[in-house]
Amino acid sequence: MENADGLVGLFGFNSWTEKGDWSEEMLDAFRVGAELLFSAVMRSELERRLDNLRQRHSLILEAAGEGVYGLDLEGRTTFVNPAAARMIGWEPADVIGRRQHDVLHHHYADGRPYPAEDCPIYAVMRDGQVREVSDEVFWRKDGTSFPVEYVSTPIVEDGRVTGAVVVFRDATPLVRAAQEQRRREGLLALIGTLAARFITLPPEGASAAVDAAIERIGEFCGVDRVALFVIDPAGERAHVMHEWQATPGVSWMSVLPAIELDVVPTLRESLATGDVWQGDTAAIEEVGGFIAGRMLLEQLGVGAVVHVPLIGDAGALGWLVL
DSSP states (O other): OEETTEEOOOOOOOOSSOOOOOOHHHHHHHHHHHHHHHHHHHHHHHHHHHHHHHHHHHHHHHHOSSEEEEEETTSBEEEEOHHHHHHHTOOHHHHTTSBHHHHHOSBOTTSOBOOGGGOHHHHHHHHOOOEEEEEEEEEOTTSOEEEEEEEEEEEEETTEEEEEEEEEEEOHHHHHHHHHHHHHHHHHHHHHHHHHHHHHSOGGGHHHHHHHHHHHHHHHHTOSEEEEEEEOTTSSEEEEEEEEESSOOOOHHHHOSEEEGGGOHHHHHHHHHOOOEEEEHHHIIIIIOOHHHHHHHHHHTOSEEEEEEEEETTEEEEEEEO
8 A cells, every 4th residue: 555655554365265376357356455445544544633633623712812713705604712702792603604794893993884895804705815904893792892903814725715714802902001002102292291381481470380281181181180299498398389170179278288298108208219109098098107198188089199209300399199
């Protein structure tokens, strides 16, 4: 028995009768029989290997964290892994045979209908070109959507496209990270703009400019109040010099017009290192040992605070409380 790799085995034919001379016809029959037996053995081995391969592929698909599904040329779902079904809120059996576009890709993020002929996933099956997309959404069974990144790859058999495989993941964490990065960049740009204004302002206009700056910072950050504490020349106390509130209420100046720096060790440490400190109101007593401060913050209706040190050439000038 031979294949493309060479000799792979040998069939032997034995007779219980006394051997005579085999005719050519009989030898040809033996050869045909050997070839048929060899074909059957090889087919059985191939089927066994294919079955093992399918099992391994099935385990990989089930274990994959990304969503994976397959499509035929009509756009119908041929398989879907548990991760994909979980992300779109369907049972795997319920999406098999259904048009994928109708299940999870039927509208744009803004609610406009998404024509199937414009779908990059289906385009793969027309031209055989891989598509990578990172700015679209998939829709769940309950009608909600989530941002996705996906790659659609053609399935090619015997030189022709017979379907596509789509691998996708929920891009919500990436979108949130990008939004946070844009927010940070916007805040830096805002601070830069305000700093440039202060440099060119005459002294008599500084107070109004600080008030306006604090208001813009509060609105940009989406917080309820912002206060600017300025340290006195002796470096022992700080006073509230400017304040902004989203809605009128009890003011910092009326409740805590000044503070002794040594009363709150974490505040003194933050001013020395320039590190931002943040925490909820309940942490003030535990971290800072400032029981009165905690009570005052509760009186102000503050649930969490952020202290942003303001550091100059000669050291700490004060801090912003948001």
